[in-house]
Amino acid sequence: MSEAASPALNLPPDRFLSCAHCGITFVWTGWEQVQDDHEPEHCPGCRHLLAMTRRWGVVKWFDPRRGFGFITMADGSEVYVRRRDVARGKLRRGALVRFRVVEGRMGPRAVGVRVQSSRRARV
Numbered sequence: 001m002s003e004a005a006s007p008a009l010n011l012p013p014d015r016f017l018s019c020a021h022c023g024i025t026f027v028w029t030g031w032e033q034v035q036d037d038h039e040p041e042h043c044p045g046c047r048h049l050l051a052m053t054r055r056w057g058v059v060k061w062f063d064p065r066r067g068f069g070f071i072t073m074a075d076g077s078e079v080y081v082r083r084r085d086v087a088r089g090k091l092r093r094g095a096l097v098r099f100r101v102v103e104g105r106m107g108p109r110a111v112g113v114r115v116q117s118s119r120r121a122r123v
């Protein structure tokens with residue numbers, strides 16, 4: 001059972017991380033590290049819960065040509081957003097949006113983004 005992985009993969013050792021949300025210690029396995037080298041902030045349980053939670057934010061900026069931008073969340077942190085993850089409306093600077101956050105390959109990413117108000121702070 002412990003020899004399930006091919007020795008040729010040469011997996012890094014498992015690491016123990018502390019969940020930023022609930023504080024428990026969880027294992028980040030060598031296999032997971034190879035799949036996605038972005039260190040997870042949250043334990044698998046919280047990751048699942050957080051991915052289900054809808055949040056509020058304001059579009060910090062969005063580049064329609066390049067199709068991506070950033071949303072500022074209520075706690076002041078920023079999350080990456082791509083046009084393909086916008087479910088409703090057009091993203092403009094200052095627009096109020098509702099969305100969920102998932103852990104992507106490049107870090108946290110907003111998905112299912114819905115524009116609630118397109119009132120802009122500035123053009």
Ligand SMILES: [Zn+2]
Binds near residue numbers: 020022023044045
């Ligand atoms: Zn947790």
